Structures are given as C-alpha cells and as structure tokens.
Amino acid sequence: MTVSKKLTKSTPAAGVPFYTPAQDPPAGTALDTGAEVPTLFTPFKLRDLTLQNRFVVSPMCTYSADDGHLTDWHLVHLGAFALRGAALIIVEATAVTPNGRISPEDSGLWQDSQIAPLRRIVDYVHSQGQKIGIQLAHAGRKASTLAPWHAKPTQHEVATAEVGGWPDNLWAPSAIPWDEGYPVPKKMTVAQIEGLVQSFVDAAKRAVQAGVDTIEIHGAHGYLISEFLSPITNQRTDAYGGSFANRTRLLLDIARAVRGAIPAGMPLLVRISATEWMEWTGQPSWDLAQSKQLAALLADAGVDLLDVSSGGNNPRQQVRLHPYYQADMAGEIRAELARRPPGAKPLAIGAVGMVTTAEMARDIVQADGTGEGNDAEHGTRTRADLVLVARQFLREPEFVLRVAHELGVQVKGPSQYHRAPYKAPKL
Template identity: 45%
Template sequence: MSAPRLLSPLTLRGLTLRNRLVVSPMCQYSATDGLPGDHHLVNLGRFAMGGFGLVIAESTAVVPEGRITPGDLGIWSDEQIEPLARIARLIRSYGAAAGIQLGHAGPKASTQRPWQGFGPLTEADAARGEPAWPTVSASARAAVEGWPEPAELTRDGIAEVKAAFVAAARRALAAGFDVIELHCAHGYLLNAFLSPLANHRDDEYGGDLAGRMRLPLEIVRELRAVVPDDRPLFARVSAVDGELTGTTADDTVAFARELGAVGVDVVDCSSGGVGKRYAHPEHYGYQVPYASRVRREAGVASMAVGLVVDPAHAEAIVADGEADLVALGRTALDDPNWPLHAEAALRASGAGANGGGDGATAEAWASWPPQARWAMERRGPLLERLGPWTPSS
C-alpha cells in the first residue's frame, strides 16, 4: 500500500520534512520580557511528539516595540537565543523541523492579551506594570477605528526595521531553527506596507503595488543573504484584506512571484487583518483557493491554512496539488496528536493507496514515539475485538 501524499516527505533546499503537516505560528502571549518559559517548551514540544513535520514558533518580535502585547516572544537580544534554542532542540529531538516566525506588529502593537480585552493598552494596564508604547506603521493611520494613531515610519526607521529583521534572523540561526518565516500578514507592519488601505505613502515605499511590495522584498533579500543556502525561507501573507478595496488575490499572486524570485521557498497563505474585522467564510478550507492560485500561478510552493480539520480533506489538498503543505492552528491545539491520528485514519481508509486498508492495523502506531507505541500496539487489537463502546458493554 502506497503512503498517503500528506504523509510523504518534502525536501526544501537542504531540509527534508517527514510529512506535509505544519503547526501554524500561534501566539501564546505568555513571555516575560520576550523570553520563552516552560509553557512555550511544553506547548511546542507536544506538537513535535504528536507527529507534525514542521513546528513553527509564534510570531517573535524583532524589536521590543514590535510586540503585539507585552507577553509576546522576542528575538531582539542575544539573551533570548538560548531559551529559544532549548525549544528548537526539543522539537528536533522528536523528528520535526523547528521553525520560527519573525514579526513586527506595527500599528497593532501595544495591545492587551486576548483574555484581557485585546484592545489598546490602557491606564489600568499601566497600573499593573504594562504601560503602552508608541507604535509605527506605513502611514499615520490607526489599525482599528478608535485606536491610537501610529507614527509614519521614517526613512531612518525603515533602515532600522530592516537591520532588526536581519539581526533577528542571525539569532534564529544561532538558536538552531531550520526554517525562518517572515510575517507579512494580519495587519502587522509589513502587511500595512503591502495594503492600499493602510499605506498612503507618496515615496518609493508607497503608491502602486511595486512600491508597496518594496520593503518586504528588501527584507527578504537581506534575509536570504544571511540565511544559508540549505535552509528554506517562508513568508506568511494575507492573500486578501478585509475589504474589497484592499489587497486582492491578484496582488498576492504578483507578490508571491516576486517573493519566489528573491529567495522565498514557501508562501503561507492566510487572509484578513487590514480594514474592517475580517469575517471568516463559513466553509472548511476557506483559504485553500489562495494557496492553490499562488502555487499554480506564481510558481512557488504554497502552504494552506484555515479550517482544515479532517485528514481526508488535508490529504486531498496535497494530493490534488492545491498546496505543498497544510498548516493547522486551532485544530492542533485541540489535538496535538492530529498527524498520528490522521495517519491511522488515512491508512485504514486506503487514502492515497491502490486498494483498501489491508495492513492498516499493523501500521497504525508505526509513527508514534516508542515510549507510547508499544502500549498502543498492545491495546489496539483488544479495542478492535471489543468494537465501539456502548452502555451495555
């Protein structure tokens, strides 16, 4: 029986992922002065143990003022290298590749944690030791109506941002990460430059699409100069803005084409973030068409993300050529062992195979860590004999 496509390896430059499943960057808002703690270690380590091919750490701020909230991870100081390296080592020890997303929150910085309101930091936040700080953006335009207005980033400020991303990439490499992802999505700084709704500049960093793409592309070129040739570089994009007059899918295909030309290996296709609050379409895999268009029209590998919850659906996305990778966020939080469960389900159903699921029972636990595999293998035949639980059983 041939393996499901979702479970097949993927080689990107000198890195081979054991399968096509990725943990999407998910902020935990639980760092202290940008430093990760045991929560981050356990949170990310469980996904590697659960069978994902690539685990990407949450958006990690390249400068203190680039944090979304006071609890964001940071990579602006050499002091942060070893705590991050501890996480990368753990992820790799369980067979997954370790990734990190580098970001700058721009006009969405200086906000509360989601469970504290997710609005701008207030005097009450300052009273408990978390004061607000000044924010910057492509233009002096608030990210959300009623929020503080950011300062327009100056030429000197742009140079400082570029240097901060490069320094952060060097620290990420020193920490042992296999993949670096540049955050160009969700209304944060680089997305603010890309979006016509947020970028009203009249210099070479604004205006038409070429001008709006300039800063992210300049950063990619500088990152590619310091990231070794054998390590892949990802970029997360918002394929469309929250409003029809903003970034379009056509714009994103053009941007993805340019990203590929300057050394990005995978475009991670999300959406929304600029304009009114993005309303998620009510269907599974609602962002997959963006990844499909990028892969087909821009000629660069893509990653699909967003309401993918079923193994057969994830298998179809890869097998049908809509994306090279499938990233899970909340689905992974709900089940950190999702890849292991997906493997058993796909093998049992014969997905990706010639014929049925013969032999699936023997293979169901093959990818589990040995500490758990032996126990699962012993229990499996018993559960098969017993069948589904009922009140009478």
C-alpha cells in the same frame, strides 16, 4: 538448548545536550511507503530541509514570554507536537524590536539573551527527530494590546504603560489607527524603515545561532508588513507607498536581506494575507490578484515557501467563510506560479485555515503523477505542498496520529508510547 538473546541499548538522540532515546524513524513517519500512501504522509524537501510528512504546526501566539524570552511553557507546549509526529513546528510570532510585540508577553529575538531559551526548545524538538522554525514579526499599529483573555470578546484592548505597554510608540506606514479608540501610530521615517530591515536580519542571525531549521517572515494579518502592502493602510507618497512596487518594497527588502544572512541550505518562508477582504468597498485594497503577482517576486527574492492566510488588516473586513476559504486561494496562487516560464525559480505553497478533518488535510496536498488533486468533491488541482494546522493542534496534539489512523496509514509513534498506539475514541 538455551538460545541466548542479544541485548540492545537505546541509541541516544544525536546533537542534543541531554539523554533521550533517538526516535528512529521520527514519529509521524509512514511505515509503509507503497503507492497507496497519501501525499500527506510522504516526504517533502525544501533546500536542505527534509520533512517526513506534510504537517506543519502553524505559529500561534500564546502571550506567555518573559520580556521576550521563551519559558518552560513554550517547551511543553511546542514539545507536545514534536513528540506526536508534526514534521515542522513554527514558533509563534517573534518580535524583532521591543515595540513590535503584539502584547507585553510576546516572544522576541531583539537581544542575545533571548537565544538560549529558544535553543532549549530547538534542542528538544531535534531530539524527537522533528524540525523547527520561527516566525519573525513586527506588529505595527496592532502592537501593545492585552492578551486576548483579558480583552472583551469582540475586541483587543490596548495595553497601557501601567501594564507594560507602549501605546505612544506604535509604528505604521501611515498614521492611521486600527479602529476608533485605538492609539494613533507614528508614521515611520525612512531611517526607521531601513533600521527595521536590519532588525529582521539581526533576529534571523540569532535564530540561526539558536539552531532553527527555517525562518518565516510574517507579512500577514494586519501587522506591520501587511500594513505596508495595503493601499488602505499605506498612504505614503515616498518610495514605500503608492504603487504596487512601492508598497511591496519593504517585504521584498526584508526577504532579500534575510535570505543573504542565513545559510544557503536553510529555507525561507513568508506568510501573507492573500486578501484583506475589503473588496466589498469598491476601493483599492490588497487582494488575491496582487498576492499572485507578489508570489513570483518573492520566489525571485529567494523565498522557498509562501504560507497563504488572509485578513486581519481591517476591522470592517467581510470574510467569505467556508472550510476551504483560504486553501482555495492558496491553490489559485499555486496554479498561477505553475504558469511561470520554464526555469523560473520555484515557490512551494502552504495552506492554512479550518483544517480539522483527515479528509481535508489529505485533499489539500494530495497529488497524482500529473500534479492533479484527487479531491473529488471540489475537483481542483492540488492546493498546496504543506498543510499548516493551528487550533486543531491545540485541541488534539495527536492530530497527526489521528489523521493517519483515519486514513489507514501505519505511522511510527513515540517509542516510549509503544504500548499505547493511537486508537480512535469510542463515541
């Protein structure tokens, strides 16, 4: 007796303008949902956004855009992470004004023609069942530099007008150059500051039109917003300088304005440098204590997740480097937020920096029923809700699959690669 076999056909990915099989479930999804699955491979929800695991591709500049327009380079670069299980991918720092680019080849969203190239990448990421965000930024006094592979190993070189730069049109809170030999930026007028807030709003609206799932405001690494936060680089005497309230005014104004311009269900993220690593001077600087204070204000402004990095605002910074040097600060901010009164608005935490091993990725977000971390070596509370990974994804786009393999978690891979499940390379 011959038993007929029912033939099946792949279901197309929904909501995209091309055919590709739906990834159901998306790559990176844990196939076993038992109690032994580490937090790293459990879902996480922010407003209407649900991620199937806790991996985020951190925004990484690639200096490959064409007058701010993303290209096929970005499609392949970012698409590789979506294909291999990263739940959320954040597009690199994207300038809200032309003079806010770090380099002439930076991504931008200051004009409508830049929407369609972004939309193409969004569609591909969505076709793989993954989520995508974008980091909106202004480089401030660190703008108009050459891509790093053109510069000397220890410094960024200025992009002059001859190579498409704008060294005579840098903005900053105060007219203080990045370092000796760098252009003196222009102190922004109040009208320019107010216009910048609108530029962030306009770029956010374009990002929504392109279909992104979340937006991150870049307030870290010595770019314009973090220049305003620091008393070293912000020496203004008006409403945007001096006191903590004044130095944080620009970021909070931008956060509130962007929150009001995007859908209610879309999460809003902010990246900060928890410290500028200038405590050694004995003079006022931006530090962890102020970051803790700022975190609560951002939560009240409608921000959903704080992405905790550090440094970048001063060439004389002295970083105390160890594998958890940034994750530990994220954990301190998270613990401080947990002490807020009942009913206070929540703020999730993202940790970034030197995440290269399965154990470290697991330990940063691991939690038990009481919210305590299972990190026996460090003995600290859970440091963060999401782990943001940068350079390790460049080294191995399959990082999510490798971590799952090493932790003994069965996860879904790309359907088209079913004959080649991830296996650790033989040494």
